[in-house]
Amino acid sequence: MQFAGKTVIITGAGKGIGRACARIMAERGAQVIALSRTASDLESLQAEIGGRSIVVDLAEPAATRAAMKEAGTADFLINSAGTNVLETSFDMTEAGYEAVMGINLRAALITCQEFGRARVAAGGSGAIVNITSIAGHRGFPEHLCYAASKAGLEGATRVLAKEFGPHGIRVNAVAPTITLTELALKAWRDPAKSEPMMARHPIGRFAEVDDVARTIAMLLSSDTEMVTGTVLTVDGGFLAT
Template identity: 40%
Template sequence: MDKWFKGKRILVTGGCQGIGQGLVTELWKQGANVVAISNQPENLKKLKQQYPCIDVATVDLRNWEQTREIVDSLGAFDGLVNNAGVAIIEPFLEATPGSFDDSISINVKAVMNVSQIVAKKMIENKINGAIVNVSSQASKAALKDHLVYCASKAAVDSITRVMALELGPFGIRVNTVNPTAIMTEMGHKIWAEPSKSETMLSKIPLGRFGEVHEVVNVIMFLLSNGASMISGVQLPVDGGFLAT
């Protein structure tokens, strides 16, 4: 798998923390030319200082036109990972229009926007590319207080299937990964309290939450030619959560 990444250009949104940062650094280790985009300039600066060969760009993915301009200026890519996302936790009866709009703008519209630009350049340059959208187990199971998050991730799964259908004739594969709770820095803070973690853990047959590298490994596989006949799937990385 590592030979496939050597010299390939890969774009990762939300690439300066959590799963995104883990993915960006692993792609770099395997010889890819990586571009990380985010709305967090300080974190991007730290990433660039640590890995000077990784290119970075600052953009607020909620800004449709600015995103199109910046992504278009970055040139053609062999792979894209739509990793940027937001999780707004509110009970159904307290969910607000603003929360819904922000979730859809970042988790869904940005995926469509960035993917349109990257896919068009793949087609123009006759690149048999791969796109991976980071979804969630929340797209397929009801999670308490996750109304807008569940809705947005279900939309990600749906647009992924349509993208796979329409881009397949051009040799472009599109898939999602659907993780359970992952122990990023934020994940450790959210799930540190037993009162919050026990219910979720009780539904995971493997009895633990996921680690960043376990999601990164799956994304790397779906990007690589090892997954050359896989397109339009939603691949859980959930320790069996969705099997119960």
């Protein structure tokens, strides 16, 4: 119960890594405030772990700010909400760009900003973990905007760590390899594409959502009080090869 008495806001909590984070943080004592655009996902999560739920479309900046204000002051923030539109560099559309950058980058910056403001008003301290991707480190076909959004979030994480640090707020990111969520299964369902990629992982498999969620819980814990401004890869050794 290492997070007993603590509150965590989790975006994208209805599915995938965000939902795994919600379960693990609740199991370890935290009160979870879950944000998602799908009400049915939040209802089933709340039935499973309790806590609070806020339905919000993070593609809308004003709605994102309103949801963070409704969530109130929390001890931790996990930015898990993400999307992808599979388009090549030749076929990129304005709609695809707006969809990916709006949720993956702009929404995360807004939630970090609102979280930081609330924490400073409450006297400081707290921690944020942003979820990025190895796509921000390696080039994958049809991931142009996705890669740009994740690399951008890593750069922003370092700036946030520098500016929030004097207030006792730590900001880190995790960069997972392919993690077996609905989004990843859509992008990597073709064995001709996935098998050569898996072979580049020394551990010999892709990540499960709990692999990432446990790493995030570690970065939020008091065990990592001197860790801020870092991007921790959760990639089974992919970037080492």
